Amino acid sequence: MAESIVSLIDVEKRFGSNLVVRKMNMEIYEGEFLTLLGPSGCGKTTTLRMIAGFEDATSGIIKVQGERVENKEPYQRDVNTVFQNYALFPHMTVFDNVAYGLTIKKVPKDEIRQRVAEMLELVQLTDYERRKPDELSGGQKQRVAIARALINRPKVLLLDEPLGALDLKLRKQMQIELKRLQKKLGITFVYVTHDQEEALTMSDRIAVMNAGVIEQLGTPMEIYDHPLTRFVAGFIGESNIFDGTVTAVEGDLLRVDTPAGKLLTRGSGFAVGEEMHVSIRPEYLEAGERNADGFDLPARIKDFTYMGTVVKTALDMADGTELKLSRFEQDANAHEGDKVYLSWRPEKSVPIKKSHT
Amino acid sequence: MSKQPSGTSDLQAIRRKRDMRRKTIPALAQAGPVSIWMILFVTLPMLFIIYISFMSRGVFGDVVYQFSLESYQTLLDATYFKVILKSLKAALLTTVLCLGLGYPFAYYIARKPPEVASRLIMLIMIPFWTNSLMRLNSWLLLFQTSGPVNNFLQWTGLVDRPITFIYTDGLVVLGLITNMLPFAVLPLYSSIEKLQKSLLEASADLGATPSQTFFKVTLPLTFPGIFSAIILVFIPSLGIYTVSDILGGGKVLYIGNIIKNQFGSIRNWPLGAALSVLLLVITGLLIFIYTRFAKIEDMEVV
Numbered sequence: 255m256a257e258s259i260v261s262l263i264d265v266e267k268r269f270g271s272n273l274v275v276r277k278m279n280m281e282i283y284e285g286e287f288l289t290l291l292g293p294s295g296c297g298k299t300t301t302l303r304m305i306a307g308f309e310d311a312t313s314g315i316i317k318v319q320g321e322r323v324e325n326k327e328p329y330q331r332d333v334n335t336v337f338q339n340y341a342l343f344p345h346m347t348v349f350d351n352v353a354y355g356l357t358i359k360k361v362p363k364d365e366i367r368q369r370v371a372e373m374l375e376l377v378q379l380t381d382y383e384r385r386k387p388d389e390l391s392g393g394q395k396q397r398v399a400i401a402r403a404l405i406n407r408p409k410v411l412l413l414d415e416p417l418g419a420l421d422l423k424l425r426k427q428m429q430i431e432l433k434r435l436q437k438k439l440g441i442t443f444v445y446v447t448h449d450q451e452e453a454l455t456m457s458d459r460i461a462v463m464n465a466g467v468i469e470q471l472g473t474p475m476e477i478y479d480h481p482l483t484r485f486v487a488g489f490i491g492e493s494n495i496f497d498g499t500v501t502a503v504e505g506d507l508l509r510v511d512t513p514a515g516k517l518l519t520r521g522s523g524f525a526v527g528e529e530m531h532v533s534i535r536p537e538y539l540e541a542g543e544r545n546a547d548g549f550d551l552p553a554r555i556k557d558f559t560y561m562g563t564v565v566k567t568a569l570d571m572a573d574g575t576e577l578k579l580s581r582f583e584q585d586a587n588a589h590e591g592d593k594v595y596l597s598w599r600p601e602k603s604v605p606i607k608k609s610h611t
Numbered sequence: 612m613s614k615q616p617s618g619t620s621d622l623q624a625i626r627r628k629r630d631m632r633r634k635t636i637p638a639l640a641q642a643g644p645v646s647i648w649m650i651l652f653v654t655l656p657m658l659f660i661i662y663i664s665f666m667s668r669g670v671f672g673d674v675v676y677q678f679s680l681e682s683y684q685t686l687l688d689a690t691y692f693k694v695i696l697k698s699l700k701a702a703l704l705t706t707v708l709c710l711g712l713g714y715p716f717a718y719y720i721a722r723k724p725p726e727v728a729s730r731l732i733m734l735i736m737i738p739f740w741t742n743s744l745m746r747l748n749s750w751l752l753l754f755q756t757s758g759p760v761n762n763f764l765q766w767t768g769l770v771d772r773p774i775t776f777i778y779t780d781g782l783v784v785l786g787l788i789t790n791m792l793p794f795a796v797l798p799l800y801s802s803i804e805k806l807q808k809s810l811l812e813a814s815a816d817l818g819a820t821p822s823q824t825f826f827k828v829t830l831p832l833t834f835p836g837i838f839s840a841i842i843l844v845f846i847p848s849l850g851i852y853t854v855s856d857i858l859g860g861g862k863v864l865y866i867g868n869i870i871k872n873q874f875g876s877i878r879n880w881p882l883g884a885a886l887s888v889l890l891l892v893i894t895g896l897l898i899f900i901y902t903r904f905a906k907i908e909d910m911e912v913v
Contacts, residue, residue, distance in 0.1 A: 306812075307815075308815075308816075328812065328815040328816050329816070329818045334817065335813070337809050337812070341809035341813040342813075343813070343832075345831045355817035358818045358819045358827075402813075403817075406817065
């Protein structure tokens with residue numbers, strides 16, 4: 255494994271009586287693209303701002319390149335930030351914005367000129383040197399902000415929802431560009447977003463945060479396919495989640511009773527009588543005319559929603575909950591109000607331990 | 612058949628007439644009541660002052676409507692020149708000190724949460740609810756020979772004889788500053804308050820120390836507020852006469868006092884008008900410089 259470049263050890267942040275980040279421990283490795291993902295208010299931006307130095311940790315240790323930085327001011331830390339609203343200096347040209355970090359360090363003029371030109375080429379804004387920020391589009395401003403943050407050659411680049419203000423198409427394009435840029439430069443990116451799709455597309459690893467705690471830290475695939483908590487299962491992608499009790503363990507096959515009915519899943523480490531959750535993706539849900547072996551999940555088709563690439567079917571369960579099933583094409587024989595029985599291949603569902611927090 | 616062409620030409624004629632009318636209604640009139648108000652209460656009195664400044668003074672202090680440049684020639688007199696220079700100096704000093712005191716204060720307020728900020732602004736405004744004559748006279752009481760300030764200085768042993776504060780230029784400038792400070796603080800506050808916090812963070816993030824951030828980001832971005840403060844403080848300080856009248860005791864003369872005296876006791880309206888025109892020219896020049904500067908700021912873009 256690559257070397258750790260940022261370490262958070264027991265980091266906590268309190269705003270008044272509000273504990274925003276709780277006992278956080280995390281290693282961020284050199285050259286990786288790590289995303290802090292979570293709903294608003296989960297503490298992801300606060301975590302980023304503590305690494306940058308804009309917020310002081312209430313307790314705990316933060317190390318950048320092995321050096322403790324809790325008591326260092328932002329201008330003394332070798333990390334740079336791309337801000338959510340770009341934060342370009344409106345009274346300066348693109349050139350002066352990008353050159354800012356070097357001007358502050360009193361780098362010779364010729365070198366500044368050359369390095370700014372390199373940076374602008376990197377973000378494809380070579381001919382925009384003399385423009386002011388208000389003459390740029392959102393995407394261009396974003397590129398300037400990235401160039402400005404990269405010119406100091408930081409070991410770690412912090413990005414706080416940098417694509418939040420862009421429209422969907424531009425966003426997708428910038429996601430790919432950012433990822434390429436990161437690979438090309440080999441710099442560690444710490445990226446904050448609430449958009450799980452963005453996180454899955456770009457990241458080497460994702461830290462899913464909720465209520466100030468990292469619920470799961472892993473590769474996008476691990477997080478998507480093997481969510482460790484009910485929150486992660488629900489937050490990443492779309493999931494149908496059942497809360498139930500294990501009634502029988504047959505090897506790795508688990509029989510589970512839920513308020514909506516009986517179902518099967520596969521997993522280890524569960525005991526008979528244990529309360530747990532079962533997560534199943536809408537694409538793996540199957541609807542038939544009678545109960546499959548081990549399943550007893552009656553449902554009624556509520557409605558269909560055409561989503562472009564897929565058709566989603568909403569299903570009303572016996573316990574009043576609603577499930578989603580998705581297919582590439584609508585089943586011509588299915589109609590609203592039809593009674594169906596649900597099942598799936600047990601290995602496609604994910605058993606989740608009940609958390610005790 | 613012949614109806615159609617004549618019909619269109621009628622239409623064209625109507626259109627032409629409407630266009631004509633549109634062009635002939637001056638932009639000013641379209642602005643409506645505001646421009647009427649401005650013309651009645653600002654432009655006309657100003658024109659009248661300019662007109663009078665070119666008239667002559669009658670024997671009994673009345674205005675004789677006869678063209679004369681006498682008033683302007685009097686202005687070239689060294690005594691007046693000195694007074695004008697002194698007034699400019701006092702106004703300049705007041706402006707500089709108001710900015711020096713007002714900027715840190717405005718910055719402090721702007722960084723407070725809104726509800727605290729509005730209370731602090733209230734604090735600056737409260738003295739202005741008292742009558743200005745009362746405020747000025749209380750300065751006299753404070754600083755007079757046997758007043759608290761002198762008593763205190765003598766008590767501490769810093770001086771063994773009371774200092775003459777009252778009726779000095781120093782006290783006049785002090786009075787001007789206390790009078791003008793809110794006019795500096797308010798525009799400064801509004802421009803500092805608009806400053807996005809993330810810009811300061813971005814600057815620090817890129818390696819700038821707080822003082823570098825101040826000179827490279829904060830100060831340039833609050834220039835509009837600084838210029839408004841300069842205009843709002845400098846122009847009134849130049850013309851205000853109550854401060855120098857009371858705190859200067861009529862001993863120290865500024866342009867304001869002289870103008871007041873010309874229109875009042877001395878009854879030389881044309882000279883008073885000429886002095887007013889001079890003030891008008893000075894302030895006009897300032898505003899011209901201000902707008903030019905604002906334009907240059909915009910034009911750097913090209």
